[in-house]
Amino acid sequence: MFAAYVTVTVVAAVLTGSAAVTYLVGHPYPKAQLDMKRLPHSWAPVLGTLLAAGSSGLLAGFAVPLLGTLAAVGLVLYFVGAFVAHLRVGSRQLVGPAVFLAVSVAALALGLGHRGPW
Template sequence: MSVSLVVVTVFMSAVLLVSAGAKSLRTPHITEQMSTLGVPQRMMALLIGAQIAGAAGAIAGLWWGPVGIAAATGLTLYFAGAVASHLRVGDRRGALPAVILTMASVALIVLRAVTL
C-alpha cells in the first residue's frame, strides 16, 4: 500500500463526510445550491447516503482492494453527475469543485489498482 493511496483516501473520505454533514444539516448554502440544480429535497437522503457509503468503501478499500475500486468508481460517477448537473444550469464556478473531486476519484481508482 502506498502513502499516496492513503493520503488520497483520507482526503476524499474527509471531504465526503463534511459534505454529507452539510447536506444533513440543510445549511442555507447547500439548500440554495441544490435548489438551483433542481435537486428535490426528498433526494437529499440518497445523496447523503451515497457520500457516506463512498467514504466507508474508500476506507475499507485500504484493506480490501476491490471494495476500494468499486467505491472509487461509484464516487467517480457521483461527481461526474455533479459536474453535469452544474453545467446543465450554467454554473461553471460550482462545477469546478466537482471536476476536482471527479479527478481525485479517478486517481483513487488508479492508485488502488496499481497497489493490488
C-alpha cells in the same frame, strides 16, 4: 506508491465524508446547490447517504480492496453526475465538482495501481 495511495484515499474519504455530513444535517449550502440545479430538497438525504457510503467504502478498501475499488468507481460516477448537473443548468461554478472528481479519480487510479481491482 503506497504512501500516495493512502494519502489520496484518506483525503478523498475526508472530503466526501464532510460533504455527506453537510447534506445529512440539512446545512443551507447543499440546499442552495439543489435549488440552483433545480432538484428537489428530498434528494439531499439520498445524496448524502451516497457520499457517506463512498467515503466509508474508500476507508473499508484498506481491509477489503474490492470495496475500495467499488466505492471509488461510485464516487467517480457521482461526481461526473454532479458535473453534468452543473452544466445542465448553465452553471459556471465548476471548481467544486471538478476538485471532488479529480480526487476521486486519483483515489481510484492509485488504488488500482497499488493493489489491482481486487
